[in-house]
Amino acid sequence: MTYRLGELFCGPGGIALGAKWASTISNPTDRRITHAWATDYDKDTCKTYSRNICGAENSKSVIHDDIRKLKIERLEKISAIDALAFGFPCNDFSVVGEQKGIDGVFGPLYQYGINVLKHFQPQWFLAENVGGLRNSNDGQAFQNILRDMSQAGYDVVPHLYKFEKYGVPQARHRIIIVGMRKDLSVKFKVPSPLPFADADVSCRNAIENPPISADAENNELTNQSETVVKRLKHIKPGENAFTADLPEDLQLNVKGAKISQIYKRLEPTKPAYTITGSGGGGTHVYHWKEDRALTNRERARLQTFPDDFVFCGSKENQRKQIGMALRP
Template identity: 25%
Template sequence: MNFLDLFAGGGGLSEGFLRNGFEPITHIELDKNACKTLETRSAYYYLKRNNMLQLYRRYQKSYNETDDVREREREILLSHIPQGILEPVLNIEISKKTLPEIFDKIDQRLNVVGQEDVDIVIGGPPCQAYSLVGRARDENNMENDPRNYLYKLYIRFLNRYHPKSFVFENVPGILTAFNGNLFRNIQAYMKRVGYNIEAHKIDAKDLGVLQSRKRIIIIGWRKDLKFTYPIFEPVISDYTVNDILNDLPKLRAGENYREFTYRKSVNKCLLKTKIRNKDDIVTHHISRNHTKRDLEIYRLALDKWNREKARIKYTDLPEYLKTHKNQTSFLDRFKVVAGDKKYSHTIVAHISRDGHHYIHPDITQNRSLTVREAARIQSFPDDYFFEGPRTANFVQIGNAVPPLMAEKIALWFKETFARIC
């Protein structure tokens, strides 16, 4: 079974399909750092299959080195990988202008790997234009944003390759954008090119992720196939968010952990969620610097949460800590990750700008989340290596489909394909 990955990002959705044995035809992504992450992940899977993970561990340990050293180590890593393993990653914008080139490269890939058909297309166009927050902040309600119409390009892939099925992932706001007209258009276009479709809101926490993350998952299948939309039995978690954070070394603001070892041994939660195994090492665990003002606000937010299980509002702050004139909207600018709850609030790409919405639950550390902690809340495993600077890492994580969620969706496809195809 194979898949075509559109608007691939850092690979959260494709990770779920890779875990279930699907082979990538092509990952298509505009962001250069995300493409490098996808290449590195491809290298990981190749080395794992060939019992050569010691080479991958060596590269992971270059994380704390200079950019030049890390780049040299990456070249050494990739020198052990056959070129065909890395070719599926295509760093290009999906647009009307580039479609002929993209189609040509996909056709070449299909020929190289000896495949005639695409089994499944996965992906979701950038969601900012559909998000409720994005529309609220834009004076034109995002009506002029060209990303509103990227779904038409997604459908061009369906029309050309006629896959058995597809997964189109996006934010809940896609259902209500432009009074629902946009979603009605999406449905009409998908049906017109030969697919039955259903769309449902799925929360990642119901699929085993320790994070509440509501997404619209549109699943379509060719009209000649007898599919029905999957029914996912909710996963009842016995764990809390602290169970995926507490084994990591403690850090204060501005500290970098350089030893690669864990503070505690692996626990059942980490094993069950596939976040950590017994051979993993710690990377991407560097905490941001914060101003004294921010640290004081963090302490107040943590104290209120620990005492009252209540979120601090901007209007609750002492006057000397306030810097914004707006005291009527976006009052939850500072938010503690609920370590003692069964799931965190949603990790979004805004975490790349500041960590105010993602304050670590341990008051003795008093800081925002590191890249590795945010990745864990998204259910990325510790052996997942994110390329690029820290801001790029956060963007890749915040925009991703949680791998554990993707894995459950991909497993359903694997079982369904085995039954009917």
């Protein structure tokens, strides 16, 4: 059985790569998932997806367009689908932000996934978002989303996955909703994390084993300012700019909320904290020993992307793609 996969908000290709791996592990002659089409609003992200999933940077099955302007008929002309994946934008549901939920600019975009479900009626779907979705709009947004998915014809199973429990070297917690079409005699069960109980999920193991090749793509160092280097020398593993004992001239003049990841060093024996794609200086994730931010390749390893998965675009755009991706 081959499942043709369509993707909305596809990102750089984490879900598609995971689908490829799953097809290889299960049995390529039995059940496999193949790429049908994918869409994203960011041009460089589409190039990354196209290069790594389709084998060419400008595949016609990868559409660069705003989902609010994209016609379903355009997708239909490319291919029918048996499965749909959509990691709808988390901006309005994340605890880092204004948390406008369903009332924000991005909150309602999940409806485009519902529209595609109703139109194509794939056998199953996977939707992903941040853990804050459960509490957005006092929990009403989450209930509305689950209701709309059910009314589209699917039995849904939402679950908050703690990825470090599944062998991932990062404390990344995400809600994944799996839906099976109601007319099918198939039920989805949340996979057990027990097979990964003894996995080494330390960030040091992920970054250093094996060593990153000197000519690896996306591995350029950030040009750290003298002040940042001085500040990092006073910050121990696990500490940030507010918990470390910093000299007064190196302290940050920040009023209000003090985000715990600002200039935070990794703890080498533990999973990394959440890799993000947004934020300015101080949010780039910092090495436990060296006085520098991680390279994009090191961040990609914490997201479990292999070293031959190449991210296109500027260094900042690559960082955004890596942080916003659903890891494979």
